[in-house]
Amino acid sequence: MTAWIVVLLAGLGSYLFRISMIVLAERLRLPASVEQASAFVAPVAFVSLAVTGLSTAALQAGDLAAAAVLLVAVSGAVIAVRLTGRPYVAVLVGMPALWLLSLVSGG
């Protein structure tokens, strides 16, 4: 039930954002500082969620070797993205690296 309430409230708030200027206040403008800061929301949200997820997984890995496997796979993914300029390469490189390293390390 909690999950549904959260999804509904987040959805309702998002919808109100979408129609706010269209229906309620067509002529209002947000402060310039908010407009500029909003350009960074996507990368900042992405990295915050990613680091939280990866750190949690590393802590739950149970031993140093399993955490190291994760760290190496993630590092490979980041390097691949920087080299290719393609974001999805992180998954294409990171997941196989994770599977292979886990197999090799017996994890």
Added chain:
Amino acid sequence: MRCAVLGDPVAHSLSPALHLAGYAAIGLDWQYDAVPVPAGGLAATVGALGAEWRGLSVTAPLKREALEYASEVTGLAERAGAANTLVHESSAWVAENTDVPGAVAALRERISEPPVVATILGGGATAASTALALCDLGVGSLTLLVRSPDRALETLAAIDRHPARPAVRVGSLATDPAVGDVVVSTIPAAAQTADLVSRCAEVPVVFDVVYHPWPTPLAASAADRVLVSGLDLLVHQAVLQFELFTGRAAPLEAMRAAGRARSAPADPRRPVFPSEVSRKVGGRVAVHLLHMSERGRTAERIPAPATASAPATTRPRHEYLAGVRAMAPWLTGIVPFGLVVGVSAARADIPAMAGWATGPLIYGGSAQVAVIEMLDAGAVPAVIVVTALVINLRLVLYSGAIAAQWRGTPLWWRATAGYLLVDPSFVVGLNGYRQHENLAAGHRHYLGGAVLLWVAWLAAIGIGVTAGAQLPAALRLEMIVPLYLLGEAVHKIGDPASRAAVVTAAVVAAAALAAPLHLGVLLAIVSGMGAAGVVQGRSR
């Protein structure tokens, strides 16, 4: 009399050298200083100046403050949304913008014919000024290449205030090619990647507004093309300021020589000046010196061209299909993300249907992932909702930017079209309104693209939920989401501000892993945006 340049930083500014050279050339015993003034400090600084002060050059981060402080604002400064000049008239300060006519003069000095199609790299205040300059020159079709749609808003608003209002297309700085007769770069040298430079190679005229460090990668690549430099722009806007301050004709060549002397004169790729050489563009001699009296004059309007993006027909079905076609390329990135969101929902400790329902209810990938991941982690509901809303705050900006197109439509239509508003539909829709002559055709273009996106997004999430639930746990599919997000974040790092934002958010997210109420993600997002703001403030 006294004049000065205000801004932060101003230690490297060439304005004192340019203006003082002008005073010396015409025998004026005036003073011109560089005064560091941080953001928020313009009103106090200018308010303390006496009657002996005649004019101020205003640079970043004070251009908007100057607009707000002045007693009177010229139409051009109002249109640009920024003032780079304050003139002291009868104890009142008048705000003016010489960046726009300065850019017009710099371009007209180097090219023989007005550009018809142009591309601008970047979307900030400088992009807005150069876009207005291109409008003045008669450009009929403009492409803005930006890192994210939000960054184009300021420039789009300025273009909308121009009476010519050319067709505008917003594209991706990461993937799209520069097209047309001129490419204008307003992004820092550090953001000019080899890939980006190669995508500008087909454009015969390069205008890079940066003058330090020089040459930029883009300028260095333009050896066989016409190059307009940031120093050209600086000199011409300073010349116009000089005439506003002194009321006398400015000694252009003396000011230009002072600028050249101070900007890496030994550099082999330093800006080449019209008096030194003529270059050919497409077989035409493209360099012509203009007489001083022509500086800043608005170019004669030329008819807007029929562009490739113009509608081929006015039949409604074709307008819907035009929107569908415009949205199709976006799906190559959207569908994999939808699959990831679906897998994430399947692996999380929440009802699978609730995970899928984030699609139609929240309808924003990053906010959906945040909600699913935080629910799975057992975060406090209020914190999850606030985090999702912070991520989706950008939707207010999209709403404001597209509101003018939907004004006067029935409420039910706005309520429905607004529901479909998200990053790709915003860009495709805005481009559609600029391609079609009448609003109804633009509405159909928007709906065609937006509905396709909605269907594809929900289908992708559904497939992800189904597949993710059936695959073995040993595959560790829960790692796909953080890896995907990490790839997106690393890919979006371009300028120092985005780098500071991402690094700060990563450090705070790791450090706040044990934060109460699972506030770590929200804290990291706010910290990252704050860091970006600080770096942006310093760089101006």
